[in-house]
Amino acid sequence: LLDPAHGGPDNGAILGDHFFEKDATLAIAGRLRGVLASRGFTVVSTRDGDPPQALTDDQRAELSNRSHAVACIVLHATRSGYGVHLFASKLQPAAPADSDDESAAHFLPVPWDRAQAGSVDQSIHLADNLRSALAGGGLSVTFGRAYLVPLDDMMCPAVAVEIAPPEVGSDAMLIRDAAYQQKIANAIAGGLTTWRKQMTPAPASQSSTPDRRVAP
């Protein structure tokens, strides 16, 4: 699942004159989608254009949870820092279900804002694959953990990929550069291909759907 963040009235960060984060994420998602499709992936995207009303964060997470994606990539862009910033959820991994009461685990409700807890370890593993692929492609890459919506609400292995200008102090408009975007798309697709090869079948207990967000 690809989630080009922001869209519609939500422009996201201002990267330059009439160049918004929502445009950058959509452009990179388009390139990534093409590369992934050529490698045999079935790609679901939370948006393919810039509709007047984009999906809310909850709707994006809901789409990802219903699609049972093998990997979820949330795309962002910023003018801060440089290179590519990878983020996995800061949620603590969920405790494994009691083996004596395995049937009950099917019916355990998963809090909406902790849905990612069950996949955090896999998400970190996925981020490691992406980091290797991006670094191998000659791109600067950092990794961090953060509390993010809708990342924390997704049940799939999920990584937020934030694209920054390519060099220290370089113009954020360079994010618009087609060659730079393609390089990132190719590297992410490479990382996802490796991930797909390494991936083991998900356990059946992952199939429960999280509750809708409730007040903390």
Added chain:
Amino acid sequence: VIPRYQRALFWILFGAILVLALFLLHGCQQAREKLNRRQNETPLAAPLAAPSETVRFAVADDNNDSISMVERQMPLPAESTARAHALLARLMAEYSYKDSAHPIESGPAVDDVFLLDLPLHATDHAATSNTSNSTGSGGQLAVVNLNGGFAEHHPSGIEPETLTIDSMIGTLYANFPRVQEVRFLVDGHPRPTLNGHADLTRSYPVVNTETKSSQGTP
């Protein structure tokens, strides 16, 4: 009968008074705006009567997505809430310096900090149950009320927003050992994100956020 030249003189003088009054009013408004602007750009008015102390700041660096601890000398008030406010205000002010590795626009960043004993319902619980554990865990919740202008003008992105949050959490961790959790408000109200990315709806555990350069090391 008032002569015509006197009436003309009266209206000329009256007009001149009005023009002068408007001019003075405009001047006053400009002076007030200038003064306010200058106050906003002032990082922090240090309490002169307090002795200087060594404090530890968790300082963010955008270039390698890292937080490192640095020591600073600064005068701090004795009262813990005021100390926390002064500390975080100074930390954010450092980011407005020209050579900052995590640049943030100058201006007031932290309006208030409240330190509340945990658990939050301890008083009610103690009154009704009369248990021996009425003093709670000894931990505190810090409620940091950020300035709306600070949030609006904060650099937008996962990395810069997360680094700012981690910087504040790490600074609280290093200087306030009793603080276990922190919650962020903006202009006194809950807000979904700092500026479009970092989640502000949840309580953050106060932990050591110091990292060495995490470049390429998941």
